Amino acid sequence: QSALTQPASVSGSPGQSITISCTGTSSDVGSYNLVSWYQQHPGKAPKLMIYEGSKRPSGVSNRFSGSKSGNTASLTISGLQAEDEADYYCCSYAGSSPWVFGGGTKLTVL
Protein backbone atom coordinates (compact mmCIF):
# COMPACT_ATOMS: atom_id res chain seq x y z
CA GLN A 1 0.00 0.00 0.00
CA SER A 2 1.60 3.30 -1.10
CA ALA A 3 1.54 6.36 1.09
CA LEU A 4 -1.00 9.05 0.32
CA THR A 5 0.45 12.01 -1.59
CA GLN A 6 0.73 15.37 0.15
CA PRO A 7 2.68 18.48 -0.82
CA ALA A 8 5.96 18.61 1.06
CA SER A 9 5.37 22.15 2.20
CA VAL A 10 2.87 24.99 2.17
CA SER A 11 3.09 28.48 3.59
CA GLY A 12 0.87 31.41 4.35
CA SER A 13 0.80 34.68 6.21
CA PRO A 14 -1.11 35.23 9.44
CA GLY A 15 -4.80 35.66 8.76
CA GLN A 16 -4.68 33.95 5.38
CA SER A 17 -6.15 30.56 4.46
CA ILE A 18 -4.23 27.57 3.17
CA THR A 19 -5.29 24.18 1.87
CA ILE A 20 -3.33 20.95 2.08
CA SER A 21 -4.25 18.19 -0.35
CA CYS A 22 -4.05 14.45 0.23
CA THR A 23 -4.31 12.29 -2.87
CA GLY A 24 -4.95 8.59 -2.70
CA THR A 25 -6.65 6.03 -4.89
CA SER A 26 -10.01 4.38 -5.38
CA SER A 27 -8.86 1.77 -2.84
CA ASP A 28 -8.50 4.21 0.04
CA VAL A 29 -9.54 7.89 -0.04
CA GLY A 30 -11.93 7.33 -2.91
CA SER A 31 -13.69 4.34 -1.34
CA TYR A 32 -14.15 5.43 2.25
CA ASN A 33 -15.22 8.62 3.97
CA LEU A 34 -12.69 7.82 6.68
CA VAL A 35 -9.91 10.34 6.19
CA SER A 36 -8.42 11.90 9.29
CA TRP A 37 -5.93 14.72 9.66
CA TYR A 38 -3.25 15.08 12.33
CA GLN A 39 -1.19 18.05 13.46
CA GLN A 40 2.29 17.40 14.79
CA HIS A 41 4.52 19.98 16.40
CA PRO A 42 8.26 19.22 16.63
CA GLY A 43 9.02 16.59 19.22
CA LYS A 44 5.34 16.05 20.01
CA ALA A 45 2.82 13.31 19.34
CA PRO A 46 0.29 13.77 16.53
CA LYS A 47 -3.01 15.42 17.44
CA LEU A 48 -6.31 14.58 15.75
CA MET A 49 -7.72 17.64 13.98
CA ILE A 50 -10.30 16.22 11.54
CA TYR A 51 -11.94 12.79 11.33
CA GLU A 52 -14.29 11.16 8.84
CA GLY A 53 -13.25 13.71 6.27
CA SER A 54 -14.86 16.80 7.74
CA LYS A 55 -15.71 16.37 11.42
CA ARG A 56 -13.85 18.21 14.17
CA PRO A 57 -13.18 16.66 17.57
CA SER A 58 -14.24 18.64 20.58
CA GLY A 59 -11.74 21.38 21.33
CA VAL A 60 -10.37 21.79 17.83
CA SER A 61 -10.77 25.27 16.39
CA ASN A 62 -13.41 25.79 13.71
CA ARG A 63 -10.65 27.39 11.64
CA PHE A 64 -9.82 23.82 10.63
CA SER A 65 -12.06 22.17 8.07
CA GLY A 66 -11.89 19.11 5.85
CA SER A 67 -13.41 17.98 2.58
CA LYS A 68 -13.10 15.30 -0.08
CA SER A 69 -13.57 15.07 -3.80
CA GLY A 70 -12.97 11.79 -5.55
CA ASN A 71 -9.61 10.38 -4.51
CA THR A 72 -8.40 13.63 -2.95
CA ALA A 73 -9.05 14.90 0.56
CA SER A 74 -8.22 18.41 1.69
CA LEU A 75 -7.53 20.23 4.93
CA THR A 76 -8.18 23.96 5.02
CA ILE A 77 -6.92 26.23 7.77
CA SER A 78 -8.44 29.69 7.78
CA GLY A 79 -7.24 32.73 9.71
CA LEU A 80 -3.71 31.32 9.96
CA GLN A 81 -2.01 31.79 13.31
CA ALA A 82 1.60 31.34 14.31
CA GLU A 83 0.66 28.33 16.46
CA ASP A 84 -0.62 26.52 13.36
CA GLU A 85 2.95 26.10 12.14
CA ALA A 86 3.48 22.33 12.28
CA ASP A 87 3.55 19.17 10.20
CA TYR A 88 0.20 17.85 9.00
CA TYR A 89 -0.57 14.26 8.06
CA CYS A 90 -3.60 12.74 6.43
CA CYS A 91 -4.62 9.16 7.07
CA SER A 92 -7.16 7.01 5.28
CA TYR A 93 -8.76 3.68 5.96
CA ALA A 94 -7.86 1.37 3.09
CA GLY A 95 -9.86 -1.78 3.65
CA SER A 96 -7.57 -4.74 3.43
CA SER A 97 -4.40 -2.70 3.96
CA PRO A 98 -5.97 -1.26 6.29
CA TRP A 99 -4.63 2.24 7.19
CA VAL A 100 -2.30 4.44 5.18
CA PHE A 101 -0.74 7.79 6.07
CA GLY A 102 0.33 10.61 3.84
CA GLY A 103 3.92 11.74 3.49
CA GLY A 104 3.27 14.83 5.59
CA THR A 105 3.16 18.56 4.84
CA LYS A 106 5.21 21.18 6.64
CA LEU A 107 3.17 24.34 7.18
CA THR A 108 5.15 27.53 7.59
CA VAL A 109 3.43 30.67 8.85
CA LEU A 110 5.37 33.56 7.33
Added chain:
Amino acid sequence: QITLKESGPTLVKPTQTLTLTCTFSGFSLSTSGVGVGWIRQPPGKALEWLALIYWDDDKRYSPSLKSRLTITKDTSKNQVVLTMTNMDPVDTATYYCAHHKSTVTMWAYDYWGQGTLVTVSS
Protein backbone atom coordinates in the same frame (compact mmCIF):
# COMPACT_ATOMS: atom_id res chain seq x y z
CA GLN B 1 -9.26 11.04 30.67
CA ILE B 2 -7.59 8.73 28.18
CA THR B 3 -3.82 8.35 28.37
CA LEU B 4 -1.40 5.95 26.72
CA LYS B 5 2.29 5.41 27.33
CA GLU B 6 4.79 3.35 25.40
CA SER B 7 7.65 1.50 27.06
CA GLY B 8 10.44 -0.75 25.92
CA PRO B 9 14.13 -0.75 25.03
CA THR B 10 15.69 2.36 23.59
CA LEU B 11 18.43 0.41 21.83
CA VAL B 12 18.26 -2.96 20.09
CA LYS B 13 20.81 -4.78 17.99
CA PRO B 14 20.23 -5.82 14.38
CA THR B 15 18.40 -9.18 14.05
CA GLN B 16 17.02 -8.89 17.59
CA THR B 17 13.31 -8.87 18.42
CA LEU B 18 11.75 -5.65 19.69
CA THR B 19 9.02 -5.83 22.32
CA LEU B 20 7.05 -2.67 23.07
CA THR B 21 4.31 -2.26 25.63
CA CYS B 22 1.52 0.28 25.53
CA THR B 23 -0.01 0.87 28.97
CA PHE B 24 -3.23 2.83 28.92
CA SER B 25 -5.89 4.25 31.21
CA GLY B 26 -9.26 5.90 30.87
CA PHE B 27 -10.80 3.20 28.68
CA SER B 28 -11.25 -0.54 28.48
CA LEU B 29 -10.10 -2.68 25.59
CA SER B 30 -13.13 -4.87 26.15
CA THR B 31 -15.51 -2.06 25.11
CA SER B 32 -17.12 -2.47 21.70
CA GLY B 33 -15.59 -0.23 19.04
CA VAL B 34 -12.30 0.32 20.81
CA GLY B 35 -8.88 -0.56 19.46
CA VAL B 36 -5.22 0.21 20.11
CA GLY B 37 -2.83 0.70 17.24
CA TRP B 38 0.87 1.21 16.69
CA ILE B 39 2.33 3.83 14.37
CA ARG B 40 6.01 4.65 13.90
CA GLN B 41 7.98 7.62 12.61
CA PRO B 42 11.63 7.44 11.55
CA PRO B 43 13.59 10.57 12.44
CA GLY B 44 12.58 13.41 10.13
CA LYS B 45 10.21 11.19 8.18
CA ALA B 46 6.50 10.46 7.88
CA LEU B 47 4.18 8.41 10.04
CA GLU B 48 3.80 4.74 9.12
CA TRP B 49 0.93 2.59 10.36
CA LEU B 50 1.99 -0.79 11.76
CA ALA B 51 -0.78 -2.72 13.51
CA LEU B 52 -4.09 -2.55 15.39
CA ILE B 53 -5.92 -4.81 17.81
CA TYR B 54 -9.65 -4.46 18.44
CA TRP B 55 -11.73 -5.08 21.54
CA ASP B 56 -12.85 -8.43 20.09
CA ASP B 57 -9.20 -9.53 19.50
CA ASP B 58 -9.43 -8.90 15.75
CA LYS B 59 -5.92 -7.99 14.59
CA ARG B 60 -4.78 -6.03 11.55
CA TYR B 61 -1.24 -5.63 10.24
CA SER B 62 0.62 -3.57 7.70
CA PRO B 63 0.94 -5.84 4.64
CA SER B 64 4.61 -4.92 4.18
CA LEU B 65 5.53 -5.80 7.78
CA LYS B 66 3.00 -8.51 8.57
CA SER B 67 5.53 -11.32 8.68
CA ARG B 68 7.52 -9.53 11.38
CA LEU B 69 4.76 -8.16 13.62
CA THR B 70 2.63 -9.60 16.39
CA ILE B 71 0.15 -7.58 18.43
CA THR B 72 -1.52 -8.87 21.59
CA LYS B 73 -3.58 -7.45 24.42
CA ASP B 74 -3.92 -8.04 28.13
CA THR B 75 -7.26 -6.50 29.03
CA SER B 76 -6.81 -7.08 32.76
CA LYS B 77 -3.53 -5.13 32.76
CA ASN B 78 -4.71 -2.45 30.30
CA GLN B 79 -1.77 -3.23 28.06
CA VAL B 80 -1.10 -3.90 24.39
CA VAL B 81 2.18 -5.47 23.31
CA LEU B 82 3.80 -5.21 19.88
CA THR B 83 6.66 -7.46 18.89
CA MET B 84 8.75 -6.90 15.78
CA THR B 85 11.27 -9.52 14.76
CA ASN B 86 14.53 -9.25 12.86
CA MET B 87 15.15 -5.59 13.62
CA ASP B 88 17.23 -3.57 11.17
CA PRO B 89 18.72 -0.07 11.36
CA VAL B 90 15.94 1.15 9.02
CA ASP B 91 13.50 0.32 11.83
CA THR B 92 14.98 3.12 13.93
CA ALA B 93 12.00 5.30 14.74
CA THR B 94 9.73 6.78 17.37
CA TYR B 95 7.01 4.23 18.03
CA TYR B 96 3.58 5.51 19.07
CA CYS B 97 0.56 3.67 20.37
CA ALA B 98 -2.84 5.24 19.85
CA HIS B 99 -6.46 4.68 20.90
CA HIS B 100 -8.71 3.94 17.94
CA LYS B 101 -12.42 4.56 18.09
CA SER B 102 -14.56 2.81 15.48
CA THR B 103 -18.13 3.70 16.32
CA VAL B 104 -20.99 5.53 14.64
CA THR B 105 -19.81 8.74 16.30
CA MET B 106 -16.13 8.56 15.40
CA TRP B 107 -13.65 6.54 13.38
CA ALA B 108 -10.11 7.75 14.08
CA TYR B 109 -6.99 7.51 16.21
CA ASP B 110 -8.10 10.10 18.73
CA TYR B 111 -5.57 9.76 21.55
CA TRP B 112 -1.85 9.12 21.19
CA GLY B 113 0.95 8.23 23.54
CA GLN B 114 4.05 10.40 23.78
CA GLY B 115 6.08 7.94 21.73
CA THR B 116 9.28 6.06 22.45
CA LEU B 117 12.43 6.30 20.35
CA VAL B 118 13.95 2.96 19.41
CA THR B 119 17.40 2.91 17.85
CA VAL B 120 18.66 -0.16 16.02
CA SER B 121 22.43 -0.33 16.06
CA SER B 122 25.18 -2.79 16.81
